[in-house]
Amino acid sequence: xxxxxxxxxxxxxxxxxxxxxxxxxxxxxxxxxxxxxxxxxxxxxxxxxxxxxxxxxxxxxxxxxxxxxxxxxxxxxxxxxxxxxxxxxxxxxxxxxxxxxxxxxxxxxxxxxxxxxxxxxxxxxxxxxxxxxxxxxxxxxxxxxxxxxxxxxxxxxxxxxxxxxxxxxxxxxxxxxxxxxxxxxxxxxxxxxxxxxxxxxxxxxxxxxxxxxxxxxxxxxxxxxxxxxxxxxxxxxxxxxxxxxxxxxxxxxxxxxxxx
Amino acid sequence: xxxxxxxxxxxxxxxxxxxxxxxxxxxxxxxxxxxxxxxxxxxxxxxxxxxxxxxxxxxxxxxxxxxxxxxxxxxxxxxxxxxxxxxxxxxxxxxxxxxxxxxxxxxxxxxxxxxxxxxxxxxxxxxxxxxxxxxxxxxxxxxxxxxxxxxxxxxxxxxxxxxxxxxxxxxxxxxxxxxxxxxxxxxxxxxxxxxxxxxxxxxxxxxxxxxxxxxxxxxxxxxxxxxxxxxxxxxxxxxxxxxxxxxxxx
Numbered sequence: 098x099x100x101x102x103x104x105x106x107x108x109x110x111x112x113x114x115x116x117x118x119x120x121x122x123x124x125x126x127x128x129x130x131x132x133x134x135x136x137x138x139x140x141x142x143x144x145x146x147x148x149x150x151x152x153x154x155x156x157x158x159x160x161x162x163x164x165x166x167x168x169x170x171x172x173x174x175x176x177x178x179x180x181x182x183x184x185x186x187x188x189x190x191x192x193x194x195x196x197x198x199x200x201x202x203x204x205x206x207x208x209x210x211x212x213x214x215x216x217x218x219x220x221x222x223x224x225x226x227x228x229x230x231x232x233x234x235x236x237x238x239x240x241x242x243x244x245x246x247x248x249x250x251x252x253x254x255x256x257x258x259x260x261x262x263x264x265x266x267x268x269x270x271x272x273x274x275x276x277x278x279x280x281x282x283x284x285x286x287x288x289x290x291x292x293x294x295x296x297x298x299x300x301x302x303x304x305x306x307x308x309x310x311x312x313x314x315x316x317x318x319x320x321x322x323x324x325x326x327x328x329x330x331x332x333x334x335x336x337x338x339x340x341x342x343x344x345x346x347x348x349x350x351x352x353x354x355x356x357x
Numbered sequence: 358x359x360x361x362x363x364x365x366x367x368x369x370x371x372x373x374x375x376x377x378x379x380x381x382x383x384x385x386x387x388x389x390x391x392x393x394x395x396x397x398x399x400x401x402x403x404x405x406x407x408x409x410x411x412x413x414x415x416x417x418x419x420x421x422x423x424x425x426x427x428x429x430x431x432x433x434x435x436x437x438x439x440x441x442x443x444x445x446x447x448x449x450x451x452x453x454x455x456x457x458x459x460x461x462x463x464x465x466x467x468x469x470x471x472x473x474x475x476x477x478x479x480x481x482x483x484x485x486x487x488x489x490x491x492x493x494x495x496x497x498x499x500x501x502x503x504x505x506x507x508x509x510x511x512x513x514x515x516x517x518x519x520x521x522x523x524x525x526x527x528x529x530x531x532x533x534x535x536x537x538x539x540x541x542x543x544x545x546x547x548x549x550x551x552x553x554x555x556x557x558x559x560x561x562x563x564x565x566x567x568x569x570x571x572x573x574x575x576x577x578x579x580x581x582x583x584x585x586x587x588x589x590x591x592x593x594x595x596x597x598x599x600x601x602x603x604x605x606x607x
Binding site: 176179209 | 361362363364365368369371372373375376379380383384438445446448450451452453484506571584603604605
């Protein structure tokens with residue numbers, strides 16, 4: 098199914114994902130525009146990763162349509178996957194392979210073979226020129242995230258999906274990663290990321306969707322969401338510093354109860 | 358809209374195969390250990406050659422080696438990579454899933470080719486067992502068929518069981534059971550038990566291997582039945598294993 102591409106790189110409509118009798122995603126819909134960083138926020142178990150997994154083609158969805166770069170995920174899965182780069186929540190590569198072998202593997206899989214010089218330049222660009230012979234498991238968390246992001250973007254995809262990309266990173270590594278995510282946007286490509294960090298959502302996302310109990314309950318820019326909900330009693334009740342933040346809006350909309 | 362590049366399946370397969378071979382070479386210690394038991398059979402059964410014949414000793418060595426590689430090697434590598442999320446990372450790329458598994462299977466088949474060659478060479482050098490050229494060629498192909506029986510048994514295990522630790526335990530128990538049957542079934546006295554072993558996955562593979570080493574002399578009706586049984590085992594084990602296989606252990 099070819100679709101007009103002027104407006105969006107990703108379009109999700111009426112998405113339903115079930116695990117047996119459990120409804121994980123219920124009629125979710127949103128779109129991600131060209132040159133946009135779109136954040137998917139929600140408490141644990143809200144349906145973020147299930148939504149992302151459906152887009153990635155890792156799980157079959159019950160109903161709905163997902164279009165990536167004009168290609169239907171269910172009708173042309175390989176075309177859709179070729180248009181996206183993915184960084185999974187717990188990225189794992191063969192522990193026996195070193196960084197260069199991992200780059201060679203994924204550049205080959207995506208059909209963009211890399212010469213030795215190109216690999217060297219890529220590793221230099223992410224500050225890992227001295228780690229080329231190291232196994233992935235021997236890298237620090239920040240280094241692993243940089244390698245994962247390079248692999249997610251190795252084929253210059255129109256859409257990059259990042260599942261909690263900065264979890265476990267120190268502030269320096271997190272800032273550096275934000276810079277790299279923004280560089281993807283500057284190239285005119287789209288980024289869809291999930292995060293639990295409101296700071297991250299406010300800092301890098303152009304628009305966000307808040308998802309809870311499998312449903313999208315709000316979509317807008319971070320500032321617009323704050324402006325729209327600043328007078329909600331639930332939001333004021335959870336405000337801690339006298340100033341309404343995105344986190345206050347998030348908790349006001351999704352409730353204060355801790356999720357499993 | 359930019360044109361989407363879908364890499365050629367042959368290119369993807371070659372890339373995956375290279376990576377899987379690199380993984381195997383990195384794990385060469387476990388690959389060498391899997392050659393160990395067949396070599397022990399060759400060294401310790403030298404005295405039995407005059408009673409059971411050289412081809413039977415070579416067939417036993419290869420059949421036991423096939424279990425180690427086909428069952429243990431394949432099953433544990435698939436279970437580990439599924440547990441670590443390595444398959445999920447590959448599945449989000451434009452790679453048909455059958456290519457991922459075919460690459461894994463081909464790596465095991467390379468190991469089986471190495472095992473067969475090692476057994477032929479050591480069998481000749483140490484035990485003085487020399488086959489006709491046709492015997493070597495047919496045995497080589499039968500070893501691949503036999504390996505497929507164990508690969509499909511491995512697929513059955515990873516298809517029915519999700520947890521890595523459980524798979525590890527079940528695979529090792531199955532390996533030990535098959536190996537013990539292989540080593541000692543010659544000495545069973547109960548005829549019914551002997552018949553069960555003869556047409557079990559292990560027995561069929563051993564029977565085919567022994568017959569293939571002397572095709573003009575030893576290939577008879579029983580060997581044909583063993584081929585049919587093996588094909589049946591492959592269809593049933595692989596069919597159930599593939600149907601129930603899940604790419605993530607979560």
